[in-house]
Amino acid sequence: MAKSKCSGERFERTNLNLVSVICYLLFSLTGCAAHKQVTTQPPLPPTPENAIRVLSGAPRFGYDKLGTVAILQDAAEPANRNFASVRQIAAQSGATAIFIQQERPYSWRSGFNQCRRGRIIVYALIRVR
Helix, strand or coil, X not given: CCCCCCCCHHHHHHHHHHXXXXXXXXXXXXXXXXXXXXXXXCCCCCCCHHHCEECCCCCCCCEEEEEEEEEEEECCCCCCCCHHHHHXXXXXXXXXXXXXXXXXXXXXXXXXXXXXXXXXXXXXXXXXX
16 A cells, blocks of 8 residues: 555644634634624604604603703893704604703804803703603
């Protein structure tokens, strides 16, 4: 019986196959664990704009917070100037009520030595249960 020139060829192939199988199993198992599916709630149907209630503050219980809308206004502008757009955004997101979560003064520079003053109004969009 003739001996093969490469006597260790069979051993090397076996090791190579074993290493590739181990790598395949390792990557396939860790790959499945790394891709966690996030469950999201189905989108809420839009509500009519005139059905959205304006609250003076957050209700004590029984509501889901859908998000926030922040508006930057000049101090000279009336506070309710952008209220129609906030109400429209709330209606599209499915909110049933909104309230002012935060209102604070803000100043910034526009141009050389011109300081402008304004306010940031943050509205909270909620769905009352």
